[in-house]
Amino acid sequence: MKVSPPAKLVIASRESRLAMWQAEHVRARLSALYPQCSIEILGMTTKGDQILDRTLSKVGGKGLFVKELEVAMEERRADLAVHSLKDVPMELPEGFRLAAVLEREDPRDAFVSNDFASLDDLPAGAIVGTSSLRRQALIAARYPHLEIRPLRGNLDTRLGKLDRGEYAAIILAAAGLKRLGLPQRIRALIEPEQSLPAPGQGAMAIEILDGRDDLLELLAPLNHEATAQAVSAERTVSRVFGGSCQIPLAAFATVESGAMRLRAMVATPDGKRIATADANGPANAPDALGTQIATTLQGQGADDILAACKAMDAG
Numbered sequence: 620m621k622v623s624p625p626a627k628l629v630i631a632s633r634e635s636r637l638a639m640w641q642a643e644h645v646r647a648r649l650s651a652l653y654p655q656c657s658i659e660i661l662g663m664t665t666k667g668d669q670i671l672d673r674t675l676s677k678v679g680g681k682g683l684f685v686k687e688l689e690v691a692m693e694e695r696r697a698d699l700a701v702h703s704l705k706d707v708p709m710e711l712p713e714g715f716r717l718a719a720v721l722e723r724e725d726p727r728d729a730f731v732s733n734d735f736a737s738l739d740d741l742p743a744g745a746i747v748g749t750s751s752l753r754r755q756a757l758i759a760a761r762y763p764h765l766e767i768r769p770l771r772g773n774l775d776t777r778l779g780k781l782d783r784g785e786y787a788a789i790i791l792a793a794a795g796l797k798r799l800g801l802p803q804r805i806r807a808l809i810e811p812e813q814s815l816p817a818p819g820q821g822a823m824a825i826e827i828l829d830g831r832d833d834l835l836e837l838l839a840p841l842n843h844e845a846t847a848q849a850v851s852a853e854r855t856v857s858r859v860f861g862g863s864c865q866i867p868l869a870a871f872a873t874v875e876s877g878a879m880r881l882r883a884m885v886a887t888p889d890g891k892r893i894a895t896a897d898a899n900g901p902a903n904a905p906d907a908l909g910t911q912i913a914t915t916l917q918g919q920g921a922d923d924i925l926a927a928c929k930a931m932d933a934g
């Protein structure tokens with residue numbers, strides 16, 4: 620069936636350079652599919668972008684990056700919103716849904732430094748910047764001699780702090796650096812075996828108002844089935860453990876010829892206690908595999924680990 624697009628579509632996006640790149644990417648793909656449709660990008664600042672001084676988890680979490688965009692869709696100032704899936708809450712607010720998940724970029728974490736080639740090369744006491752509890756726990760577990768300090772802000776801000784010498788090295792998502800045309804900043808890619816990615820890392824998602832079935836059809840060609848299956852399993856794991864970014868949690872799925880491999884991890888922020896799980900299943904039943912992995916993690920004491928995280932957070 621031939622889809623007929625409206626005369627005009629508006630994409631809501633955060634204003635960071637990465638968010639704008641992603642919105643522009645979606646705009647270009649939609650323009651190629653629907654050349655007669657005029658597509659605009661509505662850039663906006665979210666609360667999450669404004670809060671740079673506190674741990675995000677303490678002030679409201681991932682929802683802070685998407686709320687303003689959702690309001691724009693509710694008020695019909697925008698038709699769709701483009702997000703880094705990693706920043707999208709596990710449960711969307713009522714009235715919204717994901718319409719498409721785009722093919723994943725490199726899901727790995729990247730080691731970025733001006734003076735050192737890899738984590739292995741850092742001397743004792745070297746300062747590593749990351750505000751991700753997942754990255755913090757994984758580094759603390761393998762490199763207890765390094766000092767981890769918070770690092771917030773958009774990618775350019777973070778790179779600026781590294782370049783001013785505030786850190787010996789920082790850890791960033793490879794996907795963001797590649798999209799911004801900064802792959803040369805990556806000194807080493809950290810394999811999933813060493814640093815298991817966060818749920819959804821490297822994937823973009825398009826969110827719409829529930830009920831905009833006109834858009835669903837229009838956006839369907841942008842959906843990448845294997846990526847959608849993988850991130851669905853990853854997000855199920857996160858959902859089982861409360862879906863917050865207050866706990867160090869990783870979940871990473873790969874799909875090949877209809878088969879999925881899902882790996883997941885929960886840890887205490889100091890990396891002293893870690894539960895891991897690794898399982899295979901059919902790619903077309905991602906939620907079942909996600910639930911199964913979560914159960915395995917629970918069998919390894921994940922709930923204890925989470926209780927310990929909460930106790931540390933309160934203390």
Ligand SMILES: NCc1[nH]cc(CCC(=O)O)c1CC(=O)O
Nearest residue numbers: 703705791792794795820821822
């Ligand atoms: N937490 C912020 C965030 N959300 C998405 C990305 C990068 C792109 C992606 O993972 O899709 C980043 C930066 C980072 O983690 O370094």
